[in-house]
Amino acid sequence: MPTDWITTPLTADLLRGALDLESTEDGLLPHRLPARARAQAADPQLELAEEQPSGVRLVFRTRATAVELDTLPVKRAYDGAPARPDGVYDLLVDGRPAGRATVAGGDTLTVDLTSGATAYRRGPVGTARFTGLPAEEKTVEIWLPHNEMTRLVALRSDAPVEPAPADGRPVWLHHGSSISHGSDAASPSTTWPALAARLGGVELVNLGFAGSALLDPFTARAMRDTPADLISVKIGINVVNTDLMRLRAFGPAVHGFLDTLRDGHPDTPLLVVSPLLCPIHEDTPGPTAYDFSALAEGRLRFRAAGDPAERAAGKLTLTVVREELSRIVAQRSAEDPHLHHLDGRELYGEADAAELPLPDDLHPDAETHRRIGERFAQRVFTEGPFAGRGAPPSERSGSAARR
Incomplete structure (x- = not known):
């Protein structure tokens, strides 16, 4: 593993698929509805759904062979139902699947399916790690879990990262x-x-x-x-x-x-x-x-x-x-x-x-x-x-x- 990591600030120009980004004390939270819409939606189900970053991904150019993304997810659990697996982070290199990772830790929201009551437990930040990437210049995408609210904490790599330019696709x-x-x-x-x-x-x-x-x-x-x-x-x-x-x-x-x-x-x-x-x-x-x-x-x-x-x-x-x-x-x-x-x-x-x-x-x-x-x-x-x-x-x- 690299000894000299480069930390890149998490900014809007690295993210695709989100309509809004919220800075929280725990990290950057992607939203799939803008703030004005969220203010009109007094519905816990929609709040939960739009905060889960389906289709949201980090996209950047780099020569890095190793990348780490620190996140603080919110995992859901349902009393009386089968346990849910951890959310998956997909890695694509130049548009092709190149790896998957999960993040341990995070907060947990437990729901009682009978009463609807919820309980919230805090947890630690975790890390999605991707290694063995090709050393040449490439476009890297990290797709965030589609079914797990994810706050972005830090992005590290063993080579500089820059936002990927628009390629003109519709x-x-x-x-x-x-x-x-x-x-x-x-x-x-x-x-x-x-x-x-x-x-x-x-x-x-x-x-x-x-x-x-x-x-x-x-x-x-x-x-x-x-x-x-x-x-x-x-x-x-x-x-x-x-x-x-x-x-x-x-x-x-x-x-x-x-x-x-x-x-x-x-x-x-x-x-x-x-x-x-x-x-x-x-x-x-x-x-x-x-x-x-x-x-x-x-x-x-x-x-x-x-x-x-x-x-x-x-x-x-x-x-x-x-x-x-x-x-x-x-x-x-x-x-x-x-x-x-x-x-x-x-x-x-x-x-x-x-x-x-x-x-x-x-x-x-x-x-x-x-x-x-x-x-x-x-x-x-x-x-x-x-x-x-x-x-x-x-x-x-x-x-x-x-x-």
Whole structure:
């Protein structure tokens, strides 16, 4: 190991994928919503989700053969549920996977699934270490854990580090639910949006918020104000999960969300993606609840707690949501030629569910994330509405997003 480390200040020009950075007494905290939006979101679930840095990565140029990143993560634990593994840090060198690390220590947030009560325990700073890197000049990316709030404390290397310059690749701004956030993916660079971005030759800004893709106006305004060349929104499953609204409110809320996006991006290709197949909610409304009989056996599973008969009163199911999204896009596209629609079952449908069922009845596993990412890249970046917009394969090494 090197004896003379160089410490590089952690500044905004080293980070990609975050919309805001907060200086805390424990380190630099990346946010995926700006401060104004966070001030309007009095929801602990959204606060937790947007602080988890899915898609956020450090990107720099260096000749270093060894790099260390000190962080103070917040690890989650659930009483009565299986233990969660430590968050993963992915290393990419010139756009290619080159290593993984985890960070021991950190704070712990424990949640009682029955009562909702929480307990917080402080812990020590830990270090993600990467060694054996090639000695030549290269672009290094460290993708932060997609499912673990992470405060950045210090960056060290055995050679100088400088911010990577922008390489001109289009910026893809995506918003969605826990599946877009990366729930149950193997690592931050293998969530389905990260995989699709790499295959499509674009730079990802991932606003996938677990449990929180709820057509919030502050999220729409944050997207409106974020520079982007391509935009997609995956809508529906969280609105059903939370039993948030009826059909009468859902349609106008979708229109309002899209109107706000168009205020800032009037001609940007905009894709509306309906929900993936989720058998428990295809024809049964929410809310979604924990399956406590499975928890008693040490397994995490979910169930649909609504009544199918309530559809007549306007309760939403995934079938209803897909029909409404298809109708809305068809209506709007008559005057908006850059608006497009994708049925989420093209990414994960009945045949996929038979082969790769959702382990907890709600979220895909690592293999399914890969399938969804590859299909999105093929149907959207290669054949569909974003075709020809990404960088060609010869230009996809390295990374430097404009945010």
